[in-house]
Amino acid sequence: MHRIRLATDADIIFLADVTLAATGAQGRLPADFDEAAWRARFAEWSRESIEDPATELYVVEVDGRRAGRLRVSRTPEFVEVNGIQLHPDVQNRGVGTAILTALQSEAARSGVPLKLNVERDNPDARRLYERLGFTKTGEDKGEDVLQWSKAAEQNRLWNADVAERYDTPGDGMFSADVLGPTVERLAELADGGRALEFAIGTGRVAVPLSEYGVPVSGIELSDAMLQQLRKKADAETIPVVAGDMATARAPGEFTLVYLVFNTISNLLTQEEQVECFRNAARHLTPGGRFVIELWVPELRRLPPGVPATVGVADPGYILLDTYDVLKQHVVSHHFHFGEGTEARLGRTPHRYIWPAELDLMAQLAGFTLESRHADWTNTEFTADSPSHVSVYRLSTA
Numbered sequence: 001m002h003r004i005r006l007a008t009d010a011d012i013i014f015l016a017d018v019t020l021a022a023t024g025a026q027g028r029l030p031a032d033f034d035e036a037a038w039r040a041r042f043a044e045w046s047r048e049s050i051e052d053p054a055t056e057l058y059v060v061e062v063d064g065r066r067a068g069r070l071r072v073s074r075t076p077e078f079v080e081v082n083g084i085q086l087h088p089d090v091q092n093r094g095v096g097t098a099i100l101t102a103l104q105s106e107a108a109r110s111g112v113p114l115k116l117n118v119e120r121d122n123p124d125a126r127r128l129y130e131r132l133g134f135t136k137t138g139e140d141k142g143e144d145v146l147q148w149s150k151a152a153e154q155n156r157l158w159n160a161d162v163a164e165r166y167d168t169p170g171d172g173m174f175s176a177d178v179l180g181p182t183v184e185r186l187a188e189l190a191d192g193g194r195a196l197e198f199a200i201g202t203g204r205v206a207v208p209l210s211e212y213g214v215p216v217s218g219i220e221l222s223d224a225m226l227q228q229l230r231k232k233a234d235a236e237t238i239p240v241v242a243g244d245m246a247t248a249r250a251p252g253e254f255t256l257v258y259l260v261f262n263t264i265s266n267l268l269t270q271e272e273q274v275e276c277f278r279n280a281a282r283h284l285t286p287g288g289r290f291v292i293e294l295w296v297p298e299l300r301r302l303p304p305g306v307p308a309t310v311g312v313a314d315p316g317y318i319l320l321d322t323y324d325v326l327k328q329h330v331v332s333h334h335f336h337f338g339e340g341t342e343a344r345l346g347r348t349p350h351r352y353i354w355p356a357e358l359d360l361m362a363q364l365a366g367f368t369l370e371s372r373h374a375d376w377t378n379t380e381f382t383a384d385s386p387s388h389v390s391v392y393r394l395s396t397a
């Protein structure tokens with residue numbers, strides 16, 4: 001277990017010790033290192049940081065003991081990690097990953113990027129940052145500047161190649177069997193008002209719903225997906241705000257907000273998923289509806305000690321889901337292949353949600369569950385249903 005707390009003057013010697021221990025263990029202290037002079041400068045600099053309102057200097061505690069140092073600056077334009085050092089005894093236990101993931105989540109909620117610098121002679125740190133999705137955006141005094149933003153991450157996941165292959169007209173999720181009932185049910189739930197689709201994508205549902213006569217707007221984070229939508233409907237017919245469905249505001253008021261095809265799980269933390277419910281509530285008129293289509297987590301298929309399931313094993317396509325049950329994360333690995341030995345791999349990370357947790361998120365944002373069915377034709381939802389369509393109603397008060 002770790003926690004971070006603001007540092008005080010009483011922590012300064014510890015902060016110097018842990019910085020030396022971490023840097024020394026990586027073999028990165030210069031041969032002519034003058035420890036006394038460095039400690040004096042470090043103490044002065046730490047005192048300035050503690051007093052500086054623009055930065056926060058933290059102590060990282062692991063299992064109740066001081067074990068690391070973290071310095072963060074926050075501006076309206078970005079969140080920046082100005083230094084993170086963990087004692088070698090607590091490294092490789094996921095503490096650094098957890099701290100950076102929490103900062104990514106904070107930056108995402110504020111709609112700003114998360115920045116940090118990495119020294120060129122620190123490959124371990126660089127590997128961690130790259131694994132967390134940071135990319136190089138520049139150089140600064142011999143260090144590389146790395147940046148992460150939710151929009152950049154989604155644009156990497158939902159890139160031009162994926163967007164071009166997304167639509168399968170008349171087939172699969174684009175078949176009349178799927179889209180017909182979806183559109184009819186959504187039109188009924190819009191109840192004569194305007195609809196807003198969170199994560200509208202290429203307009204798989206929005207285009208036929210708009211053609212059915214329901215005015216539809218959207219919010220979408222991927223430029224490439226939006227470009228595909230624009231081949232089918234212009235901005236006057238289906239206006240779309242480029243942004244994050246957990247925070248972005250689309251103009252106007254709506255009687256229906258909907259989020260289909262499991263896409264709430266693309267938000268990777270509970271906080272962002274709750275924010276998404278709150279954002280739906282902000283767009284709705286009193287008594288308006290938020291509709292979610294989501295799969296039921298398949299944990300009953302996961303025997304103890306086995307971290308992955310094979311979802312599909314068809315000729316030409318294998319779906320492998322790997323689980324992190326502590327984080328409620330599942331990564332879907334989509335392997336597409338032909339006759340030869342080459343395969344194309346696409347990965348999508350998700351945070352899975354049980355129906356009961358979804359209902360609690362709804363409750364936090366002022367909704368109550370109006371109905372839950374197994375599909376768009378109102379088939380009864382049972383213990384064996386693989387997915388559900390849940391309709392939440394905003395209170396009229």
Ligand SMILES: C[S@@+](CC[C@H](N)C(=O)[O-])C[C@H]1O[C@@H](n2cnc3c(N)ncnc32)[C@H](O)[C@@H]1O
Binds near residue numbers: 154158202219244245
């Ligand atoms: C599975 S597709 C669904 C698209 C469309 N709703 C559909 O049913 O075909 C997921 C979409 O969610 C978008 N997306 C993921 N996270 C998002 C976020 N935080 N805000 C807005 N869009 C997001 C992706 O860019 C992608 O277009």
